[in-house]
Amino acid sequence: MIKRILIALDPDVDTQVATIYGIQLARNFDATVTGLAVVDTEQVAAEVSGGSVGIMYYPEHLQKMVSENTRKEAGKLLAAFEETVSTAGVKHSEVMEEGVPYERIIEDMKYHDLLIIGRDTHFFYSQPEKKTNTLSKIVKKGTVPSLVVMESYRDIERALVAFDGERSVARTLQWFVQLQPYGNELEMELVHVNSGSSERSRDESNLVLRLAEDYLRGHGFKNVTKTVLEGDTPGENLLAHQKKISADLLILGAHSMSALRRIAFGSTTHYLLTRSKVPLFMCH
Numbered sequence: 483m484i485k486r487i488l489i490a491l492d493p494d495v496d497t498q499v500a501t502i503y504g505i506q507l508a509r510n511f512d513a514t515v516t517g518l519a520v521v522d523t524e525q526v527a528a529e530v531s532g533g534s535v536g537i538m539y540y541p542e543h544l545q546k547m548v549s550e551n552t553r554k555e556a557g558k559l560l561a562a563f564e565e566t567v568s569t570a571g572v573k574h575s576e577v578m579e580e581g582v583p584y585e586r587i588i589e590d591m592k593y594h595d596l597l598i599i600g601r602d603t604h605f606f607y608s609q610p611e612k613k614t615n616t617l618s619k620i621v622k623k624g625t626v627p628s629l630v631v632m633e634s635y636r637d638i639e640r641a642l643v644a645f646d647g648e649r650s651v652a653r654t655l656q657w658f659v660q661l662q663p664y665g666n667e668l669e670m671e672l673v674h675v676n677s678g679s680s681e682r683s684r685d686e687s688n689l690v691l692r693l694a695e696d697y698l699r700g701h702g703f704k705n706v707t708k709t710v711l712e713g714d715t716p717g718e719n720l721l722a723h724q725k726k727i728s729a730d731l732l733i734l735g736a737h738s739m740s741a742l743r744r745i746a747f748g749s750t751t752h753y754l755l756t757r758s759k760v761p762l763f764m765c766h
Contacts, residue, residue: 484511484661488594490587490620491519491559495633496600501566502635503761504598507663508572517563517576518590519556520583553578584619591620595661597628601755621736627657627765636760640669642729644720644750647674647690650735654765655694658733659701663763666702673709673723675716684710717753724760733763 489504491497504515560576567574579586583603591597603616621628641664645651672694674687691708698706711719724732736751755762 484595484663485513486594486596487513487515488587488590488597489515489517489563490583490597490599490603490616491517491556491563492600492603493555493559494600494602496602496631497559498566499631499633499635500598500600500629501563503629503631505567505570505572507596507598508567508574509570510663510665512573513595514573514575515567516590516594517560517567517574518587519559519576519578520586521552521556521578521580522583523580584616584623587616587620588624591624591626594626596626596663597624599628599630601630601632621764622766624765627654627661627763629663630755630762630764632759632761634759636730638664638668638730638761640671640727640729641731641733641763642720642724642727643670643672643694644716644732644734644754645672645674645691645694647693648735650766651733652735654733654735654763655697657765658763659698659703662701664731667705668703669705669707670698670703671707671709671727671729672698673711673720675711675713675719677712677714677716716750717757720750721754721757724758730760731763732758732760736764736766 484507487504487507489497489500501515501517507513508515556578560578564574564576577590579590587597587599597620599617599620601617617630621630643651643655645655672691674691676683676687687710688708691710695706695708709723711723713719720732723729732754734751734754751764
């Protein structure tokens, strides 16, 4: 059951979409939504210390000025959030914190059931065009699932579960079943991408999906289907199938990736995250 929903606020348009998703879930569960704005003090300090020789004579003054501007922008985000959720008539609270964004968000996740966050994260408010890698760290280290939203809202009626039997996606599915954010009447399609062509590999795929189906049906999900896709490009295959069946949500795990590639997600997850037009329900 969902009773507390955390929404990470930044200046990007998908934050407005995240708020809409949060409002809908809050209405369904009589839950409280928390809008969190984080003043990135670490980035402020880095910007000041990286300044020219001329401004280095006034580091304290400059840091104070940048911090004040950043707090003003955070205040605007919170005011807009408060107006939106108040108009919607849902219970809400607003929080402004200082620190490293992903650390503050992860700390607040401990006291919420779900995080809703936009795919394009820009938490350095004084430079809203500057991207951060906050999202990857949150999904990797967060204590509850994240609903990662895109630039537009859509009602959730059908979900595609990218299921391979690995621990990450199994945990994600368990979280989804326990929370049931969209109820157990939701249409669920379990999909496994099989890169092999042997009968044994197909049997293994069918076994994995059957076990997941049994789990879903044991928790009251009746509208469950299974599909085995064949191919060597899981991300492309999954996204093509999502479009084919008009799924409104992707459910998947986030796998660790080599630091060399600077991606905290597995390659398939990264592909879906960067190209999907529908939200993703994820945890590590």
